Amino acid sequence: MISLKNVSYKYSHSSRYALNHISIDFNKSEFVSIIGHNGSGKSTLVKIIMGILIPTEGDVYIDREKVTEDNFQDIREKFAIVFQNPDNQFVGATVEDDVAFGLENRGVPHETMKDKVESALREVGMWEFRTHEPHRLSGGQKQRVAIAGALVTDPDVLIMDESTSMLDPTGRRDILSLLKNIHKTRETTIIYITHDLTEIEDSDYAYVMRDGKIRSEGQVYEIYQDTDVLKESNLVLPFNIELSEALMNGEYMSYEELVERL
Numbered sequence: 001m002i003s004l005k006n007v008s009y010k011y012s013h014s015s016r017y018a019l020n021h022i023s024i025d026f027n028k029s030e031f032v033s034i035i036g037h038n039g040s041g042k043s044t045l046v047k048i049i050m051g052i053l054i055p056t057e058g059d060v061y062i063d064r065e066k067v068t069e070d071n072f073q074d075i076r077e078k079f080a081i082v083f084q085n086p087d088n089q090f091v092g093a094t095v096e097d098d099v100a101f102g103l104e105n106r107g108v109p110h111e112t113m114k115d116k117v118e119s120a121l122r123e124v125g126m127w128e129f130r131t132h133e134p135h136r137l138s139g140g141q142k143q144r145v146a147i148a149g150a151l152v153t154d155p156d157v158l159i160m161d162e163s164t165s166m167l168d169p170t171g172r173r174d175i176l177s178l179l180k181n182i183h184k185t186r187e188t189t190i191i192y193i194t195h196d197l198t199e200i201e202d203s204d205y206a207y208v209m210r211d212g213k214i215r216s217e218g219q220v221y222e223i224y225q226d227t228d229v230l231k232e233s234n235l236v237l238p239f240n241i242e243l244s245e246a247l248m249n250g251e252y253m254s255y256e257e258l259v260e261r262l
């Protein structure tokens, strides 16, 4: 569904490439994670995927269509993104106005709009907060509203760019389980960006980025087994991986398997 062919990107006035010869293929309806340390190129990569930035070299194809200066605006409508700090994204005075905003430029009739806003807010468990001010919600509630604002446009692809990094572990788990439900019920493709290896456990596929390059890719157990790459990429190994590595010679085991084996 999304295909990058040998994509490189250099910001103007920058001497180095933020992305360096990246080739990836995302399948429809996958839950894909991208992991990497600060500055590894994750946000640049999603901007390229969404057509916000046009590659310096290489090509991007969305649904087999090559992204060009002429069609990138249409292509952008297939995507929705949620950032780390939702406060920068809120535009409405109330939660429901904010969620409705995404539909306002799309010529959706008022009644349909109301229904869509209600169903998106119910989906994220925020309907009862519809008249609240977005800025006065908790961090986790803000993320839920931002997710509703993303879902209301029925995107093919939902991108979460380190959206949970300001939440505590329970808050992160709640948002991740919400995303998994969304993924299951809507079959939306989800691209989940994080630097926390514990968060990728249930992804269908994952990529590790460092210095603008893909250093490793595969199913999650393969990524977890590649501990050298993870350490070189300055990522913190989850406790079960460290323990498996120390005890079992690197064979990956989930927390439950490890407990069972021990």
Ligand SMILES: Nc1ncnc2c1ncn2[C@@H]1O[C@H](COP(=O)(O)OP(=O)(O)OP(=O)(O)O)[C@@H](O)[C@H]1O
Pocket (backbone or CB within 6 Å): 011, 012, 014, 018, 036, 037, 038, 039, 040, 041, 042, 043, 044, 045, 162, 195
């Ligand atoms: N607007 C910009 N102009 C110039 N250089 C930029 C710009 N945005 C990012 N960069 C550089 O590109 C590289 C990749 O940045 P990017 O934001 O994609 O990383 P990231 O993996 O998203 O990091 P983080 O985890 O901190 O969000 C970095 O070296 C960064 O300094």
Ligand SMILES: [Mg+2]
Pocket (backbone or CB within 6 Å): 042, 043, 044, 161, 162
């Ligand atoms: Mg980033």
